[in-house]
Every structure is written in C-alpha cells, then in structure tokens.
Amino acid sequence: MPAEAAPDTVGLVVGLVIDGHEHRDWERCEVDSDLLTPADGWRMSIGLPENQGRAAVPAYVRRWAPATLTLGGQVIMRGRIDSVESDVGKAEHTLSITGRDLAAVLVDCSAPVFTARQCSLDEIVAKMVRPLGVTNIRVDAGPSNRLGLHDKISVDPGMTAWDALQRVCEQNGCWPYFAPDGTLVIGGPDYSDATNPAVGQLIMRWDGKGNNVLRLSEKKDIQEYYSQVTVLGQAHGSEHTAGEHNIRATAKDSAADFHRPKIVVEADCENVGHAQRRARKIVADGKLAAYEIHARVRGYRVLGAAGIGGAPLWTPGQRVRVLSEPHGINDMFYLMRRTFLCGRGEGQVTELTLKPDGLWQPDVGHHKRHKYKAKAGAGGIVDL
Secondary structure: OOOOOOOOOOOEEEEEEEEEEEEEHHHOOEEEOOOOOOEEEEEEEEEOOOOOOOOOOOOOOOOOOOOEEEEEEEEEEEEEEEEEEEEEEEEEEEEEEEEEEHHHHHHHHOOOEEOOOEEEEHHHHHHHHHHHHHOOOOEEEOOOHHHHHEEOOEOOOOOHHHHHHHHHHHOOOOOEEEEOOOOEEEEOOOOOOOOOOOOEEEEEOOOOOOOOOEEEEEEEEEOOOOOOOEEEEEEOOOOOOEEEEEEEEEEEEEOOOOOOOEEEOOEEEEEEHHHHHHHHHHHHHHHOOEEEEOOOOOOOOOOOOOOOOOOOOOOOOOEEEEEEEOEEEEEEEEEEEEEEEOOOOOOOEEEEEEEOOOOOOOOOOOOOOOOOOOOOOOOOOOEO
C-alpha cells in the first residue's frame, strides 16, 4: 500500500522576499495555487527568539507590501501582503504573514463602471484591470475570440473586477488566471500530448511496488451535475443592428444515465453561438465538480520526472497519469490545484487535486479538438 517517496534531494525551501529582504526559515508555510479559485494565497509563520521578544516587527513587513515567493531559485508567485499578525505569549513570539497573488485587488475591488460597443476581448480586459494596477496582460484565446468585436459590454456599479472579467471570459470560452511572474493570462488548458505531455505518474499498488504517494482519495458527487442544460437569452440592439430575442441553446451530457435538467437565463447573450458555449460550459463544469482525485506526495517536485535542472515543480495545468489499483484507476488527469506545505517536524509535502483530462474549459478557441466533445468516462457533451 502507500509508500513514502524519497524526499527532495535539492533541499528546496520556500523563500519570501519583501522589499529586498528574504526569509526562508519558517515554523510553518503554506502556498496554494488553484485554477478554479481566484487569488492564489500563502501563509507563513515564524517563531521569534526570546531575545527579540520585545523587538518591533520590521517596518517593511506591512499590509499591501509587494511580495515575491521563491522556491529553489524559481519565482512561484508575485503578490502583496494581506495581513500581518504578531502573537506574543509567555516565552514565545509568533509572527504570521498572509498574502495573495495579484488577482487579490481584482477580487476585492469594484470594476470601473463603463459601457462599450464594438470592442475586442483585448480592449475589454484592459479597460477592466488596468485602472486597478494590473498592466502585464497576455491574451491566449483563439483569434476568433480575441479579435472578434462585442456589440455591447456593460459593467454595472458594485460588480467586482474579477466578476466582470470572469463573465466576459466565459462568454468567449476562456478563463483568467495569473502566471507566477504576475502576468494576467486570458486563456485555457492545453490537452495536447505534443505540447503538454504528462509530466509524471502517481502510483498506488496493492503490493506497494513503485508506490510514490502518501495518500490518494477519489470523490464522486452529483450535486452540480446536470444531464442537460438549456440557456435562454436575448441580444441588445444597436443603431446598426436589431436586437435578437428568444435565443435558445441546449447541451446534453451523453454519458449521463439520469435525468437532471437545468434552465439558465442569460440577460445579455449576443447570439446563439454564445448561448451554446455557455450551455456546454455549464454541463462541463457540473461534470468537473462531480469527480476529483486528491493526492498527497512527498517533496515539491514532480515524482519520477527528469530534465535540465531536475524535475519540474508541481504546477497547476500539468497533466499527470494516475495508476491506482485500490481505486481501479489508470488514466490521464489534469492538475487543477497544488498546495506546498512545510513545517518543523513535518517535512516538505505537496497536496494535489486532479480532474479528468480534457474536461475543464472544453471550448477554448485554440484547442479545437475538444470543442464538441469533452472527455469524461464513457461519453461527452453534445449540442442539441
């Protein structure tokens, strides 16, 4: 059964750089990155020596200070400090620092209120995020999504910048996330064996031979899983074009062996194509929420991988093959979430959350082979 893999041989340590000052010796640290959750986060705790018990926290350790996280000399996150907590007790003084990546300001703050017509995706994204200080932007959506003009885009008062950004991205079949270097990326997953092959394999056998996971669990759910989704909407008219009413599109999961229909009303839907993409995405999201694998492994690097400079760090967006005899699993999966953990006496551990390969964001423009069918067990998503 489960057998511990060999620990990292390079002695990886998470470093936190604030105003040119770097610290690496932590009582406990946690660095989380999740493709489905905006604003990746981190938390560090350090016990201060008794002879520094009365010393003030350095002035550069402050709320909103820019911070960079490194691991093995590689930048894994750029963001800002959210909170600084100094806890003093009898013969102890603990300093805890938490922060998030550069998506935090988009999640917390309201988007600029505007209404625009005949704008491309690049222009819309820039209008939403540049006023909040996000200047490094890369749009990886397909040419049809990136260069196509939207008849009308409105951001209502009180809507957060992330909600507005997520809405326009979903209409274009893509997703926003921040790269480790702080660049806002508008794009999606790469399921191609040629450009994104499996980085490694997680193994759990009954006899323990070759096992490299500390723990592996499989979860199946049905709460958000729908057999069929219908999107109803309407398009606003302009001075050049008439409005379109009674827009309707339906997508069905051909693998579902149950009847769980859902109807969604979209107030602003440009055409039937947008409604169809929305319906397929809701079906795919339900299938995505219905199944996941959790794994816990030793170290921060991909198990069994090799390459220049050693194996890569575990990173969301990687494809991983999972072989588990107790669960009856032997398939490819997509890494959605990764959490680096460390603590005194606990060593270095990574927690992984994996989803079925080819299922998340099946409509991204530059991955056409998944446009009409998302891999999920015995069947896929079809248009009705």
